[in-house]
Amino acid sequence: MEKIPELQRLGITAVELLPVFDFDDTQVLRTGPDGTPLRNYWGYDPYGFFAPHTGYCAEPHLAHHITEFRDMVKALHRAGIEVILDVVFNHTSEGNEYGPTISFRGAANEAYYHLWPQDRSRYMDFTGCGNAVNANHPMVTKFILECLEYWVTEHHVDGFRFDLASEMSRGPMGYEMAVPPALWAIELSQVLSETKIIAEPWDGGGLYQVGRFPGKRWAQWNGPFRDDVRRFVRGDAGLVGEIASRIGGSADLFFPQQVLPTNSINFVTCHDGFTLNDLVSYNHKHNHANGEANADGAHENFSWNCGVEGPSDSEEVERLRVRQIKNLLSVLMLSRGVPMLLAGDEFRNSQQGNNNAYCQDNEVSWLDWEQAEKETEVRSFTERVIALRKRFKTFREPRFFTERRNERGIADVTWHGTRLDCPGWDDDEARVLAATLGGFQGDPDLHLIMNMYHLGLDFELPDIDGHRWYRVLDTACGAPRELLAPGQEEPIEADTFHAHGRSVVLLVALPDEKGT
Structure with missing residues (x-):
C-alpha cells in the first residue's frame, strides 16, 4: 500500500502478485556456500489455498490476515489498479513419495495426484517439484474452481496468473487433453466471467502450448516475444520477420487460434530469470549462492553484458547499458499485446547475475528502494514510455x-x-x-x-x-x-x-x- 503512489506515477494499471496462498517459509531447502540457510522465498509451494500467507501480514499475531489483504486490494482499487494473483495448482508442497503428508495425500491421494500406473506409490512429476496435481479429476476441478471463486467473491481480486498452466491440461496418465475440464470450467464460470485469466502456457514436463492453449479467454505469457526481442536487441541477425510478428501482436502464434493480440502477455523479463539490468550486464548466470553449483536456472538467457561481466566503472559501458534498457522497454511498449514489467526494472534493480533467486530472501532478491531514489534516468524513461504507449491507440489496438x-x-x-x-x-x-x-x-x-x-x-x-x-x-x-x-x-x-x-x-x- 505504501508504494501505490509509485505505481500510479509510473502508469501501472494492474499488479500481479507472486503467490499469496499460505506456504512454509521456515523449511530449510539447503545451505548456501557461505552457510546461509536457504528457504522458499517466492511462495510457489502452497498448502493453504484459502488463506493469505502469514509471513506477509503486518500483524499476524492478531489474526488479521484477511482484513489486511482486503485493505490492500481496496487501496489498489481506489488508485485504479487491478490485482492479479499468481496461483499454483500444478503441484503442492507435499512433494514426492518421500514428502510430508499435509492434506491431499492423506485425504484422496489417487484423486489429487498423477501416480505411475505400474507403481501407485510413486508420483509422476511434470513440474520439477516432486508431484503433479491431477487437475482434471472431477473432485480436483471442483476444488480449484471453488478456490478461485472464493478469492473473487470474498477478496474482490481481478484475475489470476496460473503457474505452469499447461500441467492443468493433462489428463489420465499425464497425457495432454484437447478439452481439459479444469481449464474450461475456469473459462466458463459465471463468477469468474469478469476476471483476467492468464496462463504460463508450458510446464516442467515439456508440454509447450504458447499460441494453442485450450480456450478463448485465456491470455498467455508470450515466451517467444521475450526470446526474440532479447536476441534482436542484443544484435542477433536474421530476426526481422520474427520481430515484425511480435510487434504486431504475434499473429503467427495467436491468429490460428482465432484469438486477439490482447491474448498475448508481452514481456522481456519476469521474476523467473535475469532482471532487466542484469540482462544487459551479464553474459552468464551467477547462481552459486543457491547452493547447487550454478546448475540451476536457465542456461540460455539471450543476454549481453555490453563488454564487461557484471558491474562496471566504465562510463561508455554504462551509457550503452542504459540505452539497451531503453531499447528493450521501447520495443515492449510499442508492441501490440499487453505489456508486463518486472518490479524493480524501472530503477535497474539487480540480482547480481542470479537468474533463479527463488531461495534468496536477502539483498539478492529484495527491491532496493535506495537504488530507486538514485536511478532517476531509467525511472523517468519508464514512466514516459508507458505514457507514450497510452498516447497512441495504434499500439493498443486489439487486432x-x-x-x-x-x-x-x-x-x-x-x-x-x-x-x-x-x-x-x-x-x-x-x-x-x-x-x-x-x-x-x-x-x-x-x-x-x-x-x-x-x-x-x-x-x-x-x-x-x-x-x-x-x-x-x-x-x-x-x-x-x-x-x-x-x-x-x-x-x-x-x-x-x-x-x-x-x-x-x-x-x-x-x-x-x-x-x-
Whole structure:
C-alpha cells in the first residue's frame, strides 16, 4: 500500500502478485556456500489455498490476515489498479513419495495426484517439484474452481496468473487433453466471467502450448516475444520477420487460434530469470549462492553484458547499458499485446547475475528502494514510455495488422528496412526493421525505426501529403531529450533519418502548419 503512489506515477494499471496462498517459509531447502540457510522465498509451494500467507501480514499475531489483504486490494482499487494473483495448482508442497503428508495425500491421494500406473506409490512429476496435481479429476476441478471463486467473491481480486498452466491440461496418465475440464470450467464460470485469466502456457514436463492453449479467454505469457526481442536487441541477425510478428501482436502464434493480440502477455523479463539490468550486464548466470553449483536456472538467457561481466566503472559501458534498457522497454511498449514489467526494472534493480533467486530472501532478491531514489534516468524513461504507449491507440489496438487503409490512404502497417518497402525478410544479416503505422480514429500516422546494428544507418522516410515528420523518441539521445512530450516534438527536415547504432526511433506525422 505504501508504494501505490509509485505505481500510479509510473502508469501501472494492474499488479500481479507472486503467490499469496499460505506456504512454509521456515523449511530449510539447503545451505548456501557461505552457510546461509536457504528457504522458499517466492511462495510457489502452497498448502493453504484459502488463506493469505502469514509471513506477509503486518500483524499476524492478531489474526488479521484477511482484513489486511482486503485493505490492500481496496487501496489498489481506489488508485485504479487491478490485482492479479499468481496461483499454483500444478503441484503442492507435499512433494514426492518421500514428502510430508499435509492434506491431499492423506485425504484422496489417487484423486489429487498423477501416480505411475505400474507403481501407485510413486508420483509422476511434470513440474520439477516432486508431484503433479491431477487437475482434471472431477473432485480436483471442483476444488480449484471453488478456490478461485472464493478469492473473487470474498477478496474482490481481478484475475489470476496460473503457474505452469499447461500441467492443468493433462489428463489420465499425464497425457495432454484437447478439452481439459479444469481449464474450461475456469473459462466458463459465471463468477469468474469478469476476471483476467492468464496462463504460463508450458510446464516442467515439456508440454509447450504458447499460441494453442485450450480456450478463448485465456491470455498467455508470450515466451517467444521475450526470446526474440532479447536476441534482436542484443544484435542477433536474421530476426526481422520474427520481430515484425511480435510487434504486431504475434499473429503467427495467436491468429490460428482465432484469438486477439490482447491474448498475448508481452514481456522481456519476469521474476523467473535475469532482471532487466542484469540482462544487459551479464553474459552468464551467477547462481552459486543457491547452493547447487550454478546448475540451476536457465542456461540460455539471450543476454549481453555490453563488454564487461557484471558491474562496471566504465562510463561508455554504462551509457550503452542504459540505452539497451531503453531499447528493450521501447520495443515492449510499442508492441501490440499487453505489456508486463518486472518490479524493480524501472530503477535497474539487480540480482547480481542470479537468474533463479527463488531461495534468496536477502539483498539478492529484495527491491532496493535506495537504488530507486538514485536511478532517476531509467525511472523517468519508464514512466514516459508507458505514457507514450497510452498516447497512441495504434499500439493498443486489439487486432492484428490487416493492411486496411485510413482516410489518408496509409495502411495500418507497411514494413521497411533502411530503404522503403524493403524489409529484408530473407536477409540473414539484417539487424534493422522499420514500419509506417497508419493512424485511425483520430490517431496520427507513425514511423518506427529499430537499428540494432552497431553502426548508425540512414533510413528513408515515406512522404505523407500535407504532413511533416517529427521526432518523438530516439533512445540514442541523452536524457531527457530521448523522449519528447506532446508539443515538444522536433521536426525532421530531410527525407531520411540517421538512426544511431543500437537505437529505437519513433516519428509522428503532423500537419505542415505546425512547422510553419
